[in-house]
Amino acid sequence: MKADVLIIGAGSAGLAAAVRAARAGARTILLERHGFAGGMGTASLVHTFCGLYLQDAETPQWSNPGTLAEEIGRRMELATGLGAVKSGRVWFLPQHPVEFAALADSMLREAGVEVLFHSELVALEPGWRARVACRGEGIDIEARAVVDASGDAVAASALGMGHMMSDSRSLQRPAYVCGVQGVAGEIDGLALAGWIIDGIRAGDLGTAATGMHFRASGRAGEVFATLDLAGMETGDYDPTDPRCLAALEATGREVAMAVVACLKRSAPGWEGAFISHWPARAGVRESRRWIGQALLTGEDVMAGRRFDDEVAVASWPLELRETHRGPRLRYPVGPAGIPRGALIAAGVDGLFMAGRCLSCDHEAQASIRVMGTCFATGDAAGKMAAASAG
């Protein structure tokens, strides 16, 4: 197969990159190992778009107006009927993974992107030639430009190029999100935490259950349950180790089953509750990152630094989750620019990156990883890749 632009990964960043590149006239192939786009926003049931709006604004103000971040935000509002919500100093948009996957299908179809689902990148050579595996069959793809939107910098790994990854102790912790249905009434987080503590005291639950919290999905009786995990079941946390990931998935399911069974017995309104869906995969916040022509740092984000060549704006605080005991938020003085070079690989031509694996340090990643910002960096990478291929 031949393309002008090959996008690896159809998460928030890859979706935006593919749509932008195709709208710019590039013959675009989008590669994704799942059977749907959306990445963590669908496969891992992450259900709010953060980073779409400016911090501290009285009313929601788009941080990347005119980009696919705004377009996807608006289309999601129409799909769910839900609007932006303010929480402390920030705004976010509730989203539903079911709507997100369908919305992504429509946008990719409208833009004329060639989508390859159930397909995984297994090798890449500069030039560019990609080897893709689909259910045991190999496919070769030739492209003029590549965007790595895999979240895990898989292209850097495939090329044997240098990349960054935080040490196991400081990596942002993973979490397991599942869908629960049959819940009556409002979600009272404090009351539910109390029932969980009672369950632990009674010996029905382990202490890992304290990491569980809940958010109503916006659909009648449906709740998303999120379990913050330490990821240490098999030793040090390593999101690129399949044994560690297997333990993470199994622990997520085990704790979720026990918590929902406990709330069913004790919490008013939860008598008819049941787990309705598991995620396709546990949520990984941080893994490998690219080394690009520029490096965005946490200091840049905190200072609200602006760049002459910036291609997107980061507006979410540093959301540090280095333990499984909840976030530590650090608020920047204002929105920060993301320089062009943070989306361009150093040392090779025609390779761009977007989303949570772009070129930044651990602290900056704690801001730019949110989906609203991933849409914006995806948009920018798609535009650059189309221009470079054209």
Ligand SMILES: Cc1cc2nc3c(=O)[nH]c(=O)nc-3n(C[C@H](O)[C@H](O)[C@H](O)COP(=O)(O)OP(=O)(O)OC[C@H]3O[C@@H](n4cnc5c(N)ncnc54)[C@H](O)[C@@H]3O)c2cc1C
């Ligand atoms: C538990 C949790 C809670 C979060 N909460 C929020 C929140 O409330 N709001 C928010 O905005 N953000 C939140 N985030 C962060 C956000 O969800 C992610 O950082 C963001 O979705 C990353 O988008 P991405 O496109 O860079 O990567 P991903 O969403 O990871 O997408 C990468 C895609 O690439 C595909 N892929 C990877 N390798 C290959 C390969 N070799 N071949 C083919 N396909 C491949 C994957 O299957 C995936 O679909 C949360 C994250 C987690 C884990």
